[in-house]
Amino acid sequence: MFNIQYELGSQPIEELQIPINSRDELPPTLLALQYLYKTPELNEKVCKIINPKIRRGKKQTGKKGMPGWQILVLATVRMALNTDYDQLLIHANYNWLVRSIMGVAGSFGHLGKTYGLQTIKDNVRLLAEEDINKVNDLVVSFGHQLIHKKNEPLRIKSDTYVLESNVHFPTDLNLLWDSSRKIIDVMRYCKKNYKLQGWKKVKYWNSKLKNSQRSCSKACSSTSKSKEETIRSKVTEYLKDARAVVEKSEESKRALLRANPFDIKLIGLIYSIEYYQEMAIKHIDLVRRRLLEGEKIPQSEKVYSIFEPHTEWISKGKLNKKVELGLKVLVSTDQHHFIVDHKVIQGQADSSLTIELADRLLAKFNNLYSLSIDKGFYSKENKELLSLEIPKVILPKKGKKNKKEQEEESDKEFKKLRHAHSAVEANINQLEHNGLDRCPDKGLDGFKRYTSLGILSYNLHRVGKLLMAKSKQEEKQQQAA
Numbered sequence: 001m002f003n004i005q006y007e008l009g010s011q012p013i014e015e016l017q018i019p020i021n022s023r024d025e026l027p028p029t030l031l032a033l034q035y036l037y038k039t040p041e042l043n044e045k046v047c048k049i050i051n052p053k054i055r056r057g058k059k060q061t062g063k064k065g066m067p068g069w070q071i072l073v074l075a076t077v078r079m080a081l082n083t084d085y086d087q088l089l090i091h092a093n094y095n096w097l098v099r100s101i102m103g104v105a106g107s108f109g110h111l112g113k114t115y116g117l118q119t120i121k122d123n124v125r126l127l128a129e130e131d132i133n134k135v136n137d138l139v140v141s142f143g144h145q146l147i148h149k150k151n152e153p154l155r156i157k158s159d160t161y162v163l164e165s166n167v168h169f170p171t172d173l174n175l176l177w178d179s180s181r182k183i184i185d186v187m188r189y190c191k192k193n194y195k196l197q198g199w200k201k202v203k204y205w206n207s208k209l210k211n212s213q214r215s216c217s218k219a220c221s222s223t224s225k226s227k228e229e230t231i232r233s234k235v236t237e238y239l240k241d242a243r244a245v246v247e248k249s250e251e252s253k254r255a256l257l258r259a260n261p262f263d264i265k266l267i268g269l270i271y272s273i274e275y276y277q278e279m280a281i282k283h284i285d286l287v288r289r290r291l292l293e294g295e296k297i298p299q300s301e302k303v304y305s306i307f308e309p310h311t312e313w314i315s316k317g318k319l320n321k322k323v324e325l326g327l328k329v330l331v332s333t334d335q336h337h338f339i340v341d342h343k344v345i346q347g348q349a350d351s352s353l354t355i356e357l358a359d360r361l362l363a364k365f366n367n368l369y370s371l372s373i374d375k376g377f378y379s380k381e382n383k384e385l386l387s388l389e390i391p392k393v394i395l396p397k398k399g400k401k402n403k404k405e406q407e408e409e410s411d412k413e414f415k416k417l418r419h420a421h422s423a424v425e426a427n428i429n430q431l432e433h434n435g436l437d438r439c440p441d442k443g444l445d446g447f448k449r450y451t452s453l454g455i456l457s458y459n460l461h462r463v464g465k466l467l468m469a470k471s472k473q474e475e476k477q478q479q480a481a
Contacts, residue, residue, distance in 0.1 A: 001044045002037060002069040004103030007112060014038040016100050020468045025433070028464025029080040029457060030101050032139075033073055035467060036460075037101075042142060046072070049134045054126050066115070066123045070102045072135075075124045079435040079457035085124075089117050129445070132452035137364070139459045140338045146466045147336055153369030155335045155417065157424040158357060158377075160350060162314050163451060164326035164438045167305040172286045172297075173220075173238075177213040178306050179280035180242050181206060183249045186273050194260065196252055205245060212238040220291070235291045239284055246280050249273060279306045310346065310444040326439070329451055330357065333427045335420075338462055339455050340364065344448050350376035354395075358386050370394060372421040394418050427458075434458045 006012060018031045036042045050068040066074075077098055078088045091098045093114045099105040106112030144152075168174070184206050190196040199205075216238050219230045253273050260266050282303065289295040304311045304325055314324045330353055332341040341360055345353065354377045361368055370392035378398050386393045394417045397405055408414060436454035439447050 001040065002047045002067065004067070004069065006103060007107055007110070010103075010105055010107045010112075011100060013101060013103055016097075018097070020471045025080050025461065026077065026097070028461045028468060029076055030097060030464070031467050032460040032464035033076065033101055035463070036139075036142075037069065039142075042138065045138055046135055049131050049138075050127070054123075065119070070104070071123045071127060073098070073102050074120060075127055075453050076457045076460055078124065079454050080461060082433060082435040082437075084440065085117060085121055089115070089120055092120060125446075125449070127449065127453070129448045129452045132449065132456055136339075136452065136456045136459055139456065139463060140340055143336065143338050143459065143463045143466065146463065146470070151367055153367050154340070154365055155370045155372070155420070156332050156340065156361060156368065157334075157372045157421050158330060158332040158341075159374060159421075159424045159428065160328045160330050160345065160353075160376075161428045162316070162324040162326050163329050163344075163436055163447075164324055165305065165308045165311040165447070166438060166440050167308050167311055167325055170304045170325070171217075172283050172290060172302075173213055173216050175303065175306055176238075176242055176280060176283035176287055177209060179276050179283060180209050180245050182276045182306070183245055183273060183280065184209075186269055186276070187249060187252060190252070190256060190266075190269065194256060194266065196256060198248070198252060205241075209238075209241050209245065212241050216291075231291055235287060239288060242280060242284050246277050246284075249277060276306070279303070308442070308447075310447065312347065327447065329436070331424065331428055331431065331455075332357065332361065333424050336462075337423070337427055338459055339427065339431070342451065342455050344451055350374075351379050351382065353377065354379070354382040355385055358390065362389055370417055372417050372424075374421070392417065394421065431455070431458050434461065 004013065013034060014037070016034060018034060019027050020031070036046060047068065050072060054065075054068050054071065074088060074092055077091060078085070081087070081091075083091075092102070093099075093111075096105055099112065104113045184202060187196065187199050188202050191199045191202065212234070215234045216231070219227065219234045222230060224230065253270055256266060257270065286297055286301070290297055299313075302313070303309055304313055310327065311325050312327055314326065314328060315322065316324075328345040330341075330343045330345055331339055333339050341357070341364065343353075343357075343360075354373065357373075358371065361371065368390060371386065371390050372394035375396050375398050378395055383393060383395050383397075386395065392413065394414060396409060396418065401409065409418075431454060434454050434457045436451060436458075439450045441447060441450040
């Protein structure tokens with residue numbers, strides 16, 4: 001079990017008074033965390049999930065860092081408030097309510113234990129996606145128990161939305177600039193720390209490439225009669241400068257390896273140089289083909305960020321043709337507004353997700369009554385397979401319907417469940433307020449971990465709201481008595 005060692009005079013987590021009439025996002029989350037901590041069964045289960053991965057074979061005492069409970073609190077508070085690590089640092093060190101839930105609030109005017117920014121970052125990132133999902137399943141199960149409808153038939157609604165990556169708008173011109181400037185940045189670091197020769201004009205290279213990129217962008221948006229000639233001239237010069245940087249960095253990379261063949265840190269820098277060189281060469285080729293040869297680049301060859309290469313260009317067919325840069329997330333909610341399942345989607349159409357989604361839901365729940373999804377998930381095979389296992393499948397057909405299909409979709413219960421499908425949009429909107437509108441974490445693993453934390457924070461907030469309603473009801477009954 002999580003077992004916090006308090007300072008003398010500190011208030012135990014179980015006795016902490018959390019405001020139940022507040023409309024702020026934080027109190028419901030803290031109330032749910034408090035209940036999770038003081039319920040022995042839940043405490044023990046969550047502890048068994050989180051602590052083994054965080055400790056990684058180390059002893060429970062005698063190491064720097066945070067206990068699993070404090071990491072869980074800070075991770076969920078970060079998502080509940082949709083905040084960054086700098087503001088989380090303030091909450092972790094100076095917000096009395098958050099510190100009390102963590103079990104580190106001081107006493108007798110003493111602040112108590114405080115944390116550094118890097119300590120918080122390093123520890124919150126220790127939580128693994130699969131462990132967060134297991135804790136989330138426990139929270140959902142507990143939420144169903146609170147409603148006293150554990151075996152009630154589940155009516156699930158599913159839809160996808162785009163969680164955006166933290167990237168700028170991509171063009172091959174500015175992605176080539178990103179690749180080139182990162183090569184120069186690494187070379188600047190090597191010049192300073194490894195006495196690398198041949199990069200005295202590093203500032204000149206940086207400004208020259210930036211000016212070339214700006215000149216190309218202006219030429220492409222120009223309306224002059226000589227636009228084509230200007231573009232060809234500017235792009236040719238830009239590509240020449242970019243190739244020169246790549247060739248020069250290749251020579252410097254070999255010189256560094258010859259001088260320091262066993263330096264582990266340098267080997268890491270060499271890997272980063274090679275990656276940025278690869279990206280630069282790729283975008284030199286794309287810019288040449290598009291602007292000098294007039295070729296249309298296939299979607300499969302494009303990269304939308306050199307820093308977040310998993311990012312996809314997504315246009316979901318809405319009327320305003322909005323383009324979003326990120327990854328789709330498939331979200332499933334029940335009639336009590338808990339998110340019971342989610343998955344980050346890469347390079348798949350909605351219709352290819354239907355059977356996999358149903359398999360996951362049927363494996364988790366033996367009381368699944370209905371599944372409501374929109375037309376984007378439809379195919380004849382999907383509808384037939386789902387109907388074999390799920391009593392009520394709300395999957396409207398694309399296009400013209402025959403008589404039997406028209407009768408099915410005109411059924412009173414079908415229409416009722418289909419109209420209820422819009423609730424998943426409200427759940428997604430709330431999810432975006434819990435941090436899942438734009439992902440600031442780096443890498444695909446960070447993206448998935450951040451998504452799972454947002455789902456967990458959302459469900460804890462939902463549980464907290466139920467606990468608040470229950471407390472208010474008890475207060476009214478006491479006043480009436």
